[in-house]
Amino acid sequence: MSIDLFPKKPAVSAEQSQQVKDWLYEILQIDRQTVISLSQLQCQDSGCPPIQTAIAVMTSPHRVIRIHKAIPDIAYTDVVQAIAANTNNQKES
Numbered sequence: 001m002s003i004d005l006f007p008k009k010p011a012v013s014a015e016q017s018q019q020v021k022d023w024l025y026e027i028l029q030i031d032r033q034t035v036i037s038l039s040q041l042q043c044q045d046s047g048c049p050p051i052q053t054a055i056a057v058m059t060s061p062h063r064v065i066r067i068h069k070a071i072p073d074i075a076y077t078d079v080v081q082a083i084a085a086n087t088n089n090q091k092e093s
C-alpha cells in the first residue's frame with residue numbers, strides 16, 4: 001500500500017452513483033423523486049481513508065449522511081450503518 005498525500009478522487013461511474021442512490025431510496029423508503037446528491041470529499045479524520053462521501057438527501061428536513069469511503073467502495077451494509085448512525089445522532093440533538 002502506498003500513501004498518497006494528495007489523493008485524487010476516484011472516478012465514479014454513473015452506475016456506481018446510481019447503485020448507492022438506489023440503496024438509499026430502498027433503505028430510507030423515500031420517493032424516487034427525492035433528490036439525492038453524492039459528493040466525494042477529502043476526509044481529515046485520523047484513521048480514515050482519504051476520501052469520504054457526503055450524501056445529501058433532500059427530504060424535508062433534509063439530511064446529510066457521511067460514509068468514510070469513496071463511492072466505488074461503498075457497499076449496501078455501509079449505507080445501512082451510516083443511516084443508522086445518522087438517525088441516532090439526530091435523536092441525541
Ligand SMILES: [Zn+2]
Pocket residue numbers: 043044045048049052068
Ligand atoms: Zn473519514
